[in-house]
Amino acid sequence: MDRRNFIRSTAITTAGIGVLSSTDLFAQTNGKIKIGFIGVGLRGRNHVQIALNRDDLEIVAICDTQEESLAQCRKQFNAKGTKLPKEYTGGKESYKKMLSSEKLDAVIIATPWQFHKDQSIDAMKAGLYVGCEVIAGLTVQDHWDVVKVSEETGKPYMTLENVAFRRDVLAVLNMHRQGLFGELLHLEGGYQHDLREVLFNDGKNYYGHGVEYGPKAISEAQWRTQFNIDQDGDLYPTHGLGPIMQFVDINKGNRFTHITSYSSKARGLAAYVNKVAPGHPNGKINYKNGDITQTMLQCANGETMLLTHDTHLPRPYSIGFRVQGTDGIWMDVAKGIHIEGKSKPHTWDPADEWVKKYDHPIWKKYEELANGSGHGGMDWFVFNAFIQSVKQKVQTPIDVYDSVTMSAVFPLSTESIAKGNSTLEFPDFTKGKWKTKKNTFMLDDSGM
Numbered sequence: 001m002d003r004r005n006f007i008r009s010t011a012i013t014t015a016g017i018g019v020l021s022s023t024d025l026f027a028q029t030n031g032k033i034k035i036g037f038i039g040v041g042l043r044g045r046n047h048v049q050i051a052l053n054r055d056d057l058e059i060v061a062i063c064d065t066q067e068e069s070l071a072q073c074r075k076q077f078n079a080k081g082t083k084l085p086k087e088y089t090g091g092k093e094s095y096k097k098m099l100s101s102e103k104l105d106a107v108i109i110a111t112p113w114q115f116h117k118d119q120s121i122d123a124m125k126a127g128l129y130v131g132c133e134v135i136a137g138l139t140v141q142d143h144w145d146v147v148k149v150s151e152e153t154g155k156p157y158m159t160l161e162n163v164a165f166r167r168d169v170l171a172v173l174n175m176h177r178q179g180l181f182g183e184l185l186h187l188e189g190g191y192q193h194d195l196r197e198v199l200f201n202d203g204k205n206y207y208g209h210g211v212e213y214g215p216k217a218i219s220e221a222q223w224r225t226q227f228n229i230d231q232d233g234d235l236y237p238t239h240g241l242g243p244i245m246q247f248v249d250i251n252k253g254n255r256f257t258h259i260t261s262y263s264s265k266a267r268g269l270a271a272y273v274n275k276v277a278p279g280h281p282n283g284k285i286n287y288k289n290g291d292i293t294q295t296m297l298q299c300a301n302g303e304t305m306l307l308t309h310d311t312h313l314p315r316p317y318s319i320g321f322r323v324q325g326t327d328g329i330w331m332d333v334a335k336g337i338h339i340e341g342k343s344k345p346h347t348w349d350p351a352d353e354w355v356k357k358y359d360h361p362i363w364k365k366y367e368e369l370a371n372g373s374g375h376g377g378m379d380w381f382v383f384n385a386f387i388q389s390v391k392q393k394v395q396t397p398i399d400v401y402d403s404v405t406m407s408a409v410f411p412l413s414t415e416s417i418a419k420g421n422s423t424l425e426f427p428d429f430t431k432g433k434w435k436t437k438k439n440t441f442m443l444d445d446s447g448m
């Protein structure tokens with residue numbers, strides 16, 4: 001059964017979403033859906049570029065608090081020869097004016113984390129689909145609030161978790177669904193990315209210059225670094241968790257029951273500042289965020305997961321995926337797959353061979369369209385999945401429950417560490433619906 005039929009026949013998980021027949025898909029707004037952007041910094045403009053390359057939507061309005069971001073965004077429209085969108089600016093709440101003044105179908109939110117909850121709640125209340133960048137809220141209560149408003153308004157909320165659409169991830173998911181790994185027992189993922197040149201800059205250049213953060217810096221260093229100063233926990237859980245939770249049907253027949261986190265001491269950021277600019281005051285800050293944070297999650301069906309957050313030290317990028325079952329294992333760091341009975345005993349096969357063989361149908365079909373978009377093409381897939389759901393007025397493939405589940409590790413890991421590495425109960429954001437929901441995530445290419 002394809003995703004659309006599944007959604008029609010099994011009741012929409014979020015109350016009140018109508019499903020139109022295919023002839024109605026373009027019934028609204030002259031055949032194009034109308035979208036607005038809140039936040040057109042680096043990430044927002046990445047989405048804008050993908051949107052400008054499509055002919056099924058119109059970017060009606062953009063909102064940002066900084067002229068520089070708006071100016072860069074204008075350049076994108078001019079380069080494409082597209083009519084400039086209406087702009088909303090002037091303060092942190094100027095997005096509210098955009099929501100009340102414009103007739104939109106959906107909004108893309110790509111602002112600093114501390115604004116996501118209020119902006120998405122206000123957008124859902126204004127009747128819009130919400131595609132929000134990673135991190136749904138700062139506290140566990142924020143995550144509950146997002147769920148509540150999505151349920152009350154019937155408006156889907158999707159975390160734009162692009163790694164869930166990565167080519168090798170979907171190929172390995174395909175392998176799993178064909179039974180190659182046997183019964184899954186343990187999965188790993190994380191965000192292991194040297195962000196030192198993202199967390200600091202000189203206020204003019206993006207990467208590799210300067211050691212400033214806050215108002216003296218640009219882009220993420222303006223706001224993200226403060227979290228590393230204030231908070232010890234996994235600050236970026238969704239790139240690891242968003243993909244692997246689909247392998248074991250979290251919120252669809254399975255759920256997380258418990259979470260425990262540990263952090264190493266924090267040395268990397270101060271050491272970096274002292275190396276680049278000896279004597280600079282930012283080298284004396286007592287950064288709270290441990291350099292390596294690891295989080296264990298227990299699943300109701302008996303699987304375990306390990307997430308790693310590692311962003312302050314010199315290291316090549318890796319999500320560190322591991323998918324392991326009774327018959328085989330994938331480890332992306334090893335670039336290897338081993339399937340018992342098919343691989344030589346105790347030997348890794350190059351993962352590429354298996355990934356090619358089990359390439360997911362959506363990648364085979366849309367590879368050309370995705371080419372050139374960010375992060376190896378997966379940015380096109382996540383954006384497209386969101387837009388197609390808006391057009392078809394169906395649930396998004398990453399729904400509000402999945403979105404908050406992958407994001408809530410942010411406050412829960414922090415709480416676990418603050419309570420001496422306590423094991424906490426993981427909230428059931430579905431309030432029991434996980435028992436009957438079915439996993440349809442990228443079962444086929446419907447909705448794409």
Ligand SMILES: NC(=O)c1ccc[n+]([C@@H]2O[C@H](COP(=O)([O-])OP(=O)(O)OC[C@H]3O[C@@H](n4cnc5c(N)ncnc54)[C@H](O)[C@@H]3O)[C@@H](O)[C@H]2O)c1
Nearest residue numbers: 039040041042043044064065066069092110111133219220
């Ligand atoms: N999925 C990914 O691969 C990926 C990659 C990069 C960033 N992100 C996420 O995207 C989001 C944005 O990150 P970024 O790198 O673009 O940061 P950024 O600092 O470059 O951009 C943020 C923009 O939001 C604007 N802004 C701040 N407060 C605002 C408000 N109240 N209303 C409107 N605009 C406001 C800023 O002026 C800035 O232009 C974050 O959640 C980040 O984690 C995701």
